[in-house]
Amino acid sequence: MLTAILCIYLVYTLIPIFYVxxxxxxxxxxxxxxxxxxxxxxxxxxxxxxxxxxIQDGIFLRWLGNTFFYSLTSAVGAAFFALLAGYAFAKYxxxxxxxxxxxxxxxxxxxxxxxxxxxxxxxxxxxxLNTPLAFILPSxxxxxxxxxxRVYVEEAVSDEIIDAGRVDGAxxxxxxxxxxxxxxxxxxxxVFILAFVAAWNNYFLPLVVxxxxxxFPVTVGLAIWYASATTGSGxxxxxxxxxxxxxxxILPVILAFLIMQRFWQGGLSAGSVKA
Amino acid sequence: MTRSLAGHRPRVIIGKKMAPYVLLLPxxxxxxxxxxxxMIYAFNLSLYKTAMVGGTRFVGFDNYARAFVxxxxxxxxxxxxxxxxxxxxxxxxxxxxxxxxxxxGLVYARGLFRVAFFLPYxxxxxxxxxxxxxxxxxxxxxxxQIATFLSLPKPDFFSEGSILGSIANITIWEYTGYNMxxxxxxxxxxxxxxxxxxxxxxxxxxxxxxxxKLPMIVPMIVVTVIFSIIGxxxxxxxxxxxxxxxxxxxxxxxxxxxxxxxxxxxxxxxxYSAAISFMLGAVVAVFSYAFMLASNRGAR
Numbered sequence: 001m002l003t004a005i006l007c008i009y010l011v012y013t014l015i016p017i018f019y020v021x022x023x024x025x026x027x028x029x030x031x032x033x034x035x036x037x038x039x040x041x042x043x044x045x046x047x048x049x050x051x052x053x054x055i056q057d058g059i060f061l062r063w064l065g066n067t068f069f070y071s072l073t074s075a076v077g078a079a080f081f082a083l084l085a086g087y088a089f090a091k092y093x094x095x096x097x098x099x100x101x102x103x104x105x106x107x108x109x110x111x112x113x114x115x116x117x118x119x120x121x122x123x124x125x126x127x128x129l130n131t132p133l134a135f136i137l138p139s140x141x142x143x144x145x146x147x148x149x150r151v152y153v154e155e156a157v158s159d160e161i162i163d164a165g166r167v168d169g170a171x172x173x174x175x176x177x178x179x180x181x182x183x184x185x186x187x188x189x190x191v192f193i194l195a196f197v198a199a200w201n202n203y204f205l206p207l208v209v210x211x212x213x214x215x216f217p218v219t220v221g222l223a224i225w226y227a228s229a230t231t232g233s234g235x236x237x238x239x240x241x242x243x244x245x246x247x248x249x250i251l252p253v254i255l256a257f258l259i260m261q262r263f264w265q266g267g268l269s270a271g272s273v274k275a
Numbered sequence: 276m277t278r279s280l281a282g283h284r285p286r287v288i289i290g291k292k293m294a295p296y297v298l299l300l301p302x303x304x305x306x307x308x309x310x311x312x313x314m315i316y317a318f319n320l321s322l323y324k325t326a327m328v329g330g331t332r333f334v335g336f337d338n339y340a341r342a343f344v345x346x347x348x349x350x351x352x353x354x355x356x357x358x359x360x361x362x363x364x365x366x367x368x369x370x371x372x373x374x375x376x377x378x379x380g381l382v383y384a385r386g387l388f389r390v391a392f393f394l395p396y397x398x399x400x401x402x403x404x405x406x407x408x409x410x411x412x413x414x415x416x417x418x419x420q421i422a423t424f425l426s427l428p429k430p431d432f433f434s435e436g437s438i439l440g441s442i443a444n445i446t447i448w449e450y451t452g453y454n455m456x457x458x459x460x461x462x463x464x465x466x467x468x469x470x471x472x473x474x475x476x477x478x479x480x481x482x483x484x485x486x487x488k489l490p491m492i493v494p495m496i497v498v499t500v501i502f503s504i505i506g507x508x509x510x511x512x513x514x515x516x517x518x519x520x521x522x523x524x525x526x527x528x529x530x531x532x533x534x535x536x537x538x539x540x541x542x543x544x545x546x547y548s549a550a551i552s553f554m555l556g557a558v559v560a561v562f563s564y565a566f567m568l569a570s571n572r573g574a575r
Binding site for chain 2 (some may be wrong): 002003005006009010012013014015016018019020023031032035036037058080081082084085087088089092097100104105108109110111112113114115118119120121122134137138140141143146166171172173174176197200201203204208218219220222226227228231239242243246248250251253256257258264
């Protein structure tokens with residue numbers, strides 16, 4: 001009975017994804033002419049993929065590369081900074097600690113327009129607009145990562161280890177670097193994945209700070225293709241190509257998810273114990 | 276002797292007093308440069324006004340006074356309040372129910388459900404909106420096809436009355452699994468000795484889940500509600516992307532963020548746009564704080 005309820009929701013969850021799969025295999029005529037939730041006789045996936053990667057001189061591959069590069073660099077940086085800051089909040093008492101932590105947490109309430117629009121104006125003054133840095137630099141700020149790392153370090157690193165290091169005369173940073181890989185990796189990995197997904201999914205920031213299509217990530221590029229397909233001004237930009245593009249850009253994340261899910265859920269639960 | 280000393284790099288030992296500041300430095304540098312500075316800059320912007328004649332001049336809080344009585348701003352806020360009252364209860368109660376079911380261990384294939392329900396979170400909002408935009412499509416969308424096949428009237432997902440529900444559905448699809456995972460993790464962290472005790476008292480799995488486990492994760496529920504309030508009031512991508520499909524109902528001030536975006540990049544009114552963003556920030560803070568007060572009171 002309960003399993004049946006979950007199965008209904010499972011169907012709901014999978015329908016849009018399944019639709020992307022079937023739509024990617026159709027000709028544009030079949031997309032409109034055949035039933036949407038099943039395959040048509042004319043299997044057109046290969047042609048759609050060829051179109052996807054050749055339209056506008058293969059710009060789609062560039063978008064994928066951009067997304068990957070932006071997400072990877074900003075997530076590595078964001079997770080590393082969060083690790084150091086989270087460790088400091090978890091294991092030290094210092095002047096201004098409560099105020100700083102409240103400031104970091106309060107940052108989640110700031111509307112994205114309140115942040116991105118001034119960033120746009122500031123970047124335009126220093127000539128950073130429409131460069132990879134315009135995406136990567138703001139994405140290094142990942143306050144939820146600091147929060148998660150703090151909770152994680154409190155759980156995973158006992159004070160005894162740190163005190164033992166102090167007795168041996170090791171410097172504070174040396175104690176941390178001695179711990180890093182053994183104890184802190186699961187927390188680091190969780191924050192890295194969260195920051196990576198956040199950057200991979202980001203739409204508003206690149207929409208504002210990127211102006212030429214060779215700097216777009218997939219989200220902005222596909223949205224523009226979709227807009228021209230819906231207004232009918234796309235010419236050869238067909239609905240099926242947009243669907244094939246969606247399929248290609250969600251597959252890597254879904255695969256990464258399935259492979260890393262054990263790791264990821266473990267980290268999430270570690271982060272939530274205290275909260 | 277001198278040689279071996281020179282071979283040793285002088286190690287900088289950071290003491291206990293200095294260490295936290297050194298560790299915080301990298302994060303605080305980017306935090307200040309790309310969050311605090313833009314905020315201050317935006318606030319400063321919001322105190323000026325640029326006119327065709329006379330250039331830019333300081334106007335104090337005039338932009339806020341204008342925003343305070345701007346029906347375009349408040350219509351967006353009101354829309355999101357109505358949206359939130361539909362979307363949040365559905366999403367969070369589904370998430371909670373699924374988490375309790377999966378945690379109780381009464382179903383088969385728990386791992387499969389957990390991963391599958393969480394999957395939409397990995398799909399960018401842009402693509403989720405695209406997918407649902409296709410599914411909603413009046414001419415070719417499968418939902419219309421099914422309605423036609425059953426000789427029912429075609430559903431219109433982009434009418435005045437249905438647009439909120441259509442967008443709510445997209446966000447429910449995106450974030451239910453995410454909230455479920457948070458609840459699930461919190462439930463799993465509850466010590467199992469409680470379960471044995473309640474079994475001895477003769478409680479069945481259902482009463483145990485609802486009477487004992489549910490109250491224990493209330494703090495987590497409060498956190499997710501606050502995050503949902505913040506997320507809801509910042510709604511932008513979903514309505515922005517389906518504007519083409521629903522031209523008659525989605526206007527340029529559909530949500531406050533949409534309004535701020537249009538003001539900045541269509542009308543070039545950066546000053547007023549900044550004021551609108553700060554007004555929204557204030558609204559977010561008021562709603563979050565009001566909810567926290569209410570939940571504290573409820574807890575007593």
